Amino acid sequence: MIIxxxxxxxxxxxxxxxxxxxxxxxxxxLLDCDVExxxxxxxxxxxxxxxxxxxxxxxxxxDSLCDYCGRCADFCQYNALAVSQDVxxxxxxxxxxxxxxxxxxxxxxxxxxxxxxxxxxxxxKGELKISYGVLDTGQAMASPVIRQLKGEVKGDTLIDAPPxxxxxxxxxxxxxxxxxxxxxxxxxxLYDLKLAVKMLETIGLDHAVVVNRDGIGxxxxxxxxxxxxxxxxxxxxxxxxxxRLYSEGIPFTQHLxxxxxxxxxxxxxxxxx
Amino acid sequence: xKQLxxxxxxxxxxxxxxxxxxAALSEDTVFAxxxxxxxxxxxxxxxxxxxxxxxxxxxxxELDESRCVRCGLCIENCRFDAIxxxxxxxxxxxxxxxxxxxxxxxxxxxxEKV
Numbered sequence: 576m577i578i579x580x581x582x583x584x585x586x587x588x589x590x591x592x593x594x595x596x597x598x599x600x601x602x603x604x605l606l607d608c609d610v611e612x613x614x615x616x617x618x619x620x621x622x623x624x625x626x627x628x629x630x631x632x633x634x635x636x637x638d639s640l641c642d643y644c645g646r647c648a649d650f651c652q653y654n655a656l657a658v659s660q661d662v663x664x665x666x667x668x669x670x671x672x673x674x675x676x677x678x679x680x681x682x683x684x685x686x687x688x689x690x691x692x693x694x695x696x697x698x699x700k701g702e703l704k705i706s707y708g709v710l711d712t713g714q715a716m717a718s719p720v721i722r723q724l725k726g727e728v729k730g731d732t733l734i735d736a737p738p739x740x741x742x743x744x745x746x747x748x749x750x751x752x753x754x755x756x757x758x759x760x761x762x763x764x765l766y767d768l769k770l771a772v773k774m775l776e777t778i779g780l781d782h783a784v785v786v787n788r789d790g791i792g793x794x795x796x797x798x799x800x801x802x803x804x805x806x807x808x809x810x811x812x813x814x815x816x817x818x819r820l821y822s823e824g825i826p827f828t829q830h831l832x833x834x835x836x837x838x839x840x841x842x843x844x845x846x847x848x
Numbered sequence: 849x850k851q852l853x854x855x856x857x858x859x860x861x862x863x864x865x866x867x868x869x870x871a872a873l874s875e876d877t878v879f880a881x882x883x884x885x886x887x888x889x890x891x892x893x894x895x896x897x898x899x900x901x902x903x904x905x906x907x908x909x910e911l912d913e914s915r916c917v918r919c920g921l922c923i924e925n926c927r928f929d930a931i932x933x934x935x936x937x938x939x940x941x942x943x944x945x946x947x948x949x950x951x952x953x954x955x956x957x958x959x960e961k962v
Contacts, residue, residue, distance in 0.1 A: 583886045586860010612857050673944030738859045739885030767886040
């Protein structure tokens with residue numbers, strides 16, 4: 576079973592929930608797909624088992640064959656190539672690796688070469704296995720790193736997704752069996768929750784809500800969930816103990832043991848759905 | 849000072865709150881909420897909407913089944929695994945145009961999406 580943890584808004588507690596869920600049931604592997612800013616390993620300080628480079632294909636131009644006709648640049652939807660009278664300029668960070676430039680080149684002057692965009696790290700903390708992706712600084716394409724990360728892990732998995740509703744989030748949550756949406760009971764939490772729900776409805780993924788920092792704000796998230804018939808499976812209280820452990824980088828289930836069975840039950844609940 | 853950008857690596861650190869506070873203090877400054885995934889600044893400032901425009905960026909492939917002869921070239925050449933059983937998934941299509949180029953039947957066209 577693959578359960579993804581997502582949210583429209585940043586900083587609602589995806590990583591906190593994902594890490595504590597994984598610690599409550601180490602039968603699940605933890606996959607940190609927030610490759611722009613992976614944070615799960617900071618909570619866990621795991622022992623590293625290995626890392627693998629992530630590369631994507633980008634065009635390589637043979638200057639001896641190129642006659643600067645410009646068809647490659649005309650074809651490229653991402654402006655990753657520009658051709659002037661006697662120069663082809665490449666912008667590999669814009670390239671989506673579609674291979675179109677090589678297809679359209681009438682002189683067969685374009686081949687493809689691998690370009691590094693990040694890496695995937697495999698690690699463990701006791702029984703718990705964790706893998707996370709790291710997008711290199713300055714790179715724009717998170718999806719290839721997420722794709723490789725998801726491809727290397729099998730079995731029961733918890734996915735910590737990047738915030739928002741863009742390509743990277745969709746790449747992280749698609750193919751999951753269920754998605755937990757973490758939100759907070761504030762106008763911002765509600766507005767961004769609605770966007771995230773719309774995204775999940777579009778891709779047809781079953782979902783439920785976890786309310787974090789319950790007790791602050793208002794009850795509009797609850798009213799929205801009732802109206803949309805979205806179950807709220809867990810409320811994590813606005814609790815200074817949880818906040819303090821978070822601020823020290825400690826997963827709260829390590830000290831507040833009563834939450835372990837609550838979180839384990841949450842996973843069982845999702846499994847039955 | 850001409851232009852000031854407010855950025856953070858981590859989500860939920862308070863970018864929007866800080867910018868909204870600047871807005872409360874300024875008179876003739878333009879504020880741009882570039883968090884287009886989940887823009888929240890308008891929830892605080894509650895502005896009157898002056899103009900809305902559609903934004904069209906990348907294109908999406910569309911397949912005309914009446915022209916398709918199911919040769920499979922599009923599926924073979926799509927790097928994004930966006931075509932299954934001769935149906936294009938608009939969510940995984942990245943709009944590159946390779947399928948339109950490769951199709952011998954001209955059954956695929958690219959159209960702009962909002």
